[in-house]
Amino acid sequence: EAQVTQNPRYLITVTGKKLTVTCSQNMNHEYMSWYRQDPGLGLRQIYYSMNVEVTDKGDVPEGYKVSRKEKRNFPLILESPSPNQTSLYFCASSLSSAGAEAFFGQGTRLTVV
Amino acid sequence: QKEVEQNSGPLSVPEGAIASLNCTYSDRGSQSFFWYRQYSGKSPELIMFIYSNGDKEDGRFTAQLNKASQYVSLLIRDSQPSDSATYLCAGDYGGFKTIFGAGTRLFVKA
Numbered sequence: 472e473a474q475v476t477q478n479p480r481y482l483i484t485v486t487g488k489k490l491t492v493t494c495s496q497n498m499n500h501e502y503m504s505w506y507r508q509d510p511g512l513g514l515r516q517i518y519y520s521m522n523v524e525v526t527d528k529g530d531v532p533e534g535y536k537v538s539r540k541e542k543r544n545f546p547l548i549l550e551s552p553s554p555n556q557t558s559l560y561f562c563a564s565s566l567s568s569a570g571a572e573a574f575f576g577q578g579t580r581l582t583v584v
Numbered sequence: 585q586k587e588v589e590q591n592s593g594p595l596s597v598p599e600g601a602i603a604s605l606n607c608t609y610s611d612r613g614s615q616s617f618f619w620y621r622q623y624s625g626k627s628p629e630l631i632m633f634i635y636s637n638g639d640k641e642d643g644r645f646t647a648q649l650n651k652a653s654q655y656v657s658l659l660i661r662d663s664q665p666s667d668s669a670t671y672l673c674a675g676d677y678g679g680f681k682t683i684f685g686a687g688t689r690l691f692v693k694a
Binding site for chain 2: 504506511512513514515516519529530561571575576577578
């Protein structure tokens, strides 16, 4: 089954404690992206990757890091989480570079206290 | 600043009616537009995309694009209670960046 898998689904952490949200896709897609979704603000792009070792900033990259060492994986790293990073996070992948996010992961609800 | 604007709603329509969802965008450089449906607590699901002026139909859904007026719309015919969700409009800006609107909540009353 074609899918994008994120882990964990829910996470409560404390300010400053490094964390990683994993994302994996099984469709051999080149394009992957991370978004955060906040009430009233919709989905905002954090980082995207066009292929292995090729990443770039989206609209809200501050406080986040990513890496793309393998085509299937695109982890999101918060080196020092802060409460304003409390949000719902989605990973997405697409076959083409046209920007159409064909597949989204299930989402990760992160709370930073 | 590239923006995609949507009325947050909620938009309420009776079952069987046509639901009309609208979206405007600020940057004429955007080439492609997408509509996603997101049920409460779930991830967005792509339902339509359009990049040419005019209408594109897929089952009960019709996407409309007017580049001169910079608006995109989604029509849902014969609306069903199962169509109740938040609909996200998104624009593709230069191949890799996608800008989303905040979404319109649709309620279809049985």
